[in-house]
Amino acid sequence: MGINFKDIGQNSGGDFTPLPENRYNVKVEKAEVKTASTGTKMISAEFVVTEGDFKGRKLWNNFTLTPKAYVYLYNFLKSAGSTMITDENVDEVKVAAEMPGLTASAFVETRTTTNGNPANVMGKFSGTDATAATGTNTTLFE
Numbered sequence: 001m002g003i004n005f006k007d008i009g010q011n012s013g014g015d016f017t018p019l020p021e022n023r024y025n026v027k028v029e030k031a032e033v034k035t036a037s038t039g040t041k042m043i044s045a046e047f048v049v050t051e052g053d054f055k056g057r058k059l060w061n062n063f064t065l066t067p068k069a070y071v072y073l074y075n076f077l078k079s080a081g082s083t084m085i086t087d088e089n090v091d092e093v094k095v096a097a098e099m100p101g102l103t104a105s106a107f108v109e110t111r112t113t114t115n116g117n118p119a120n121v122m123g124k125f126s127g128t129d130a131t132a133a134t135g136t137n138t139t140l141f142e
Contacts, residue, residue, distance in 0.1 A: 017118075018110045018118045018119060018120045019049070019054055019057060019059070019108050019110075019120055020110075021107075021108060021109050021110055022107075022108060023105055023106070023107050023108070023124075024049045024051075024052065024054065024059075024105065024106055024108055025049070025050045025051050025052075025103065025104075025105050025128045026047040026048065026049055026050060026059060026103065026104060026105070026106050026122070027047065027048055027050050027101065027102065027103045028045050028046070028047055028080075028099045028100050028101065028102045028103075029046045029047065029048050029058075029100060030045070030046040030100060031043055031044065031045040031046070031095075031096040031097075031099035031100060032044055032096050033065075033092050033093050033096050034062075036062075036064075040064055040065070040066060041064075041065040041092065042062045042063060042064050042065055043062070043063040043065065043073065043092060043095060043096045043099070044060070044062050045060065045061050045062070045063065045096075045099060046058060046059075046060055047059040047060065047061065047106070047122070050103065059106075059108065059120055059122055061106075061122045063076065065092050072123075073095070075125050076102075076104060076125045077095075077102070079104040079105070079125040079126050079127055080102035080103060080104040080125075081102075081127070082098070082102060084098060103128055104125045104126065104127065104128060105125065105126045105127060105128050106122040106123065106124065106125050107122070107123055107124035108120050108121070108122055109121045109123070
């Protein structure tokens with residue numbers, strides 16, 4: 001039995017085009033501590049959209065582990081209702097281990113990577129949002 005590349009090409013197993021700019025409810029599926037090519041530690045998190053037209057789509061976000069960038073991780077954890085935000089001296093491996101299952105609303109923007117490809121960027125985390133659940137696009141600055 002051989003490989004059927006024709007079927008693989010037609011059923012590539014996923015849509016990797018960026019999501020439209022909007023707010024989406026997301027859940028952490030995986031998170032782990034990694035080291036960036038610059039030597040900086042980060043928590044690399046894989047998210048999934050939980051509702052709406054794009055339910056099941058994956059998004060990725062890296063939380064840099066430097067004192068100036070801790071606020072972004074804090075904002076996500078606070079938005080997701082994590083009790084870790086009141087703890088002191090929490091090990092980053094413990095933070096990553098407790099992230100799967102956390103849910104929040106994220107504003108997703110489209111940016112261009114250094115090699116010219118479009119990609120999504122997550123930010124402006126808040127508690128889960130009823131308007132994000134609909135999966136409909138909203139106009140900013142109405």
